[in-house]
Amino acid sequence: MNFRWEWEVFLRDTGGGETYLHWMFSAWGWTLSVAACAWIIAILFGAVIGTLRTVPSLLLARLANAWVELFRNIPLLVQIFIWYHVIPSLYKPLQEVPSFILVVFALGFFTSARVAEQVRAGIQSLPDGQRYAGLAMGLTLPQTYRFVLLPMAFRIIVPPLTSESMNIIKNSSVAFAVSISELTLFALQAQEETSRGIEVYLAVTGLYMLTAFAVNRLMAFVEQRVRVPGTLGAAR
Numbered sequence: 001m002n003f004r005w006e007w008e009v010f011l012r013d014t015g016g017g018e019t020y021l022h023w024m025f026s027a028w029g030w031t032l033s034v035a036a037c038a039w040i041i042a043i044l045f046g047a048v049i050g051t052l053r054t055v056p057s058l059l060l061a062r063l064a065n066a067w068v069e070l071f072r073n074i075p076l077l078v079q080i081f082i083w084y085h086v087i088p089s090l091y092k093p094l095q096e097v098p099s100f101i102l103v104v105f106a107l108g109f110f111t112s113a114r115v116a117e118q119v120r121a122g123i124q125s126l127p128d129g130q131r132y133a134g135l136a137m138g139l140t141l142p143q144t145y146r147f148v149l150l151p152m153a154f155r156i157i158v159p160p161l162t163s164e165s166m167n168i169i170k171n172s173s174v175a176f177a178v179s180i181s182e183l184t185l186f187a188l189q190a191q192e193e194t195s196r197g198i199e200v201y202l203a204v205t206g207l208y209m210l211t212a213f214a215v216n217r218l219m220a221f222v223e224q225r226v227r228v229p230g231t232l233g234a235a236r
Contacts, residue, residue: 009196010203020190020200027186028207034104034172034182039165041108042115047154049112050119051145064116071113077174079106084178099178107175111168118160122153155226162219166212183207 010021018026052064071079083106088094094102126149134144176185187204191197 003198005199006196007199009194009199012194014193020194023190024183024186024203024207027181027183028211030100030175030180031169031172031182031207032211034100034107034175034180035169037104038107038111038172039168041105042111042164042168045109045112046115047119047150050116051123051150053116053120054123055141068113068116071109072117076107076110076171077177079110080174080177082106100175100180103175103178103180107168107171111164111171114164114167115161118157118164119150119153122157123149125156126152158219158223158226162216162223165215165219169211169215170208 010024011019014020014023049064049067052060053068055061074082080103083102084099088097088102123145130148130152131144134148135141139147172182173184175182176188179185183204187200190200194200
């Protein structure tokens with residue numbers, strides 16, 4: 001059986017006045033938008049929750065731990081459906097919120113639990129003397145976290161954050177479940193309409209790989225710039 005490539009499939013008209021190539025790049029934009037917005041939420045909430053897990057207050061630490069366990073142990077796709085079907089049924093105003101926003105929060109909160117665990121590990125990896133030194137200099141505990149502990153902790157956790165930033169791009173594919181026209185949904189629909197699944201899925205895979213590689217290089221640059229002087233691999 002001879003197989004013939006038909007890459008010109010991307011030049012076909014979709015029937016809506018655009019080509020499949022244009023549709024694919026539009027879907028890529030939606031993938032990047034979902035991932036970028038969710039990443040902002042993940043970093044903000046992850047930093048706060050991860051910090052609270054290390055504070056002396058037992059109540060705050062337990063609440064932060066509950067956040068992590070809740071969002072880390074429920075499958076992401078289930079969380080997407082809860083945000084899309086369940087929560088709007090309980091709180092009617094959310095029925096008017098675009099599905100894009102709901103997916104961004106679902107993916108952002110899911111990833112924030114993973115970021116929080118890394119922030120906690122980064123803070124706890126620091127010597128206790130740094131916290132005591134900050135307090136001895138007259139800083140309050142929040143100021144010690146803000147100016148001493150968190151800056152050092154984030155320098156330490158840049159490598160695992162690189163993995164999470166790449167994971168969030170891959171995890172954005174679950175947005176197809178609520179009909180957001182991102183790359184995975186494009187691939188499903190384009191393959192069904194054109195019967196050229198090999199070309200379509202190879203092209204989509206290439207875009208995912210290109211995006212992940214770009215993010216990896218960007219985070220490697222950030223890691224090199226913020227690395228603590230004197231450590232292994234620090235810029236000279």
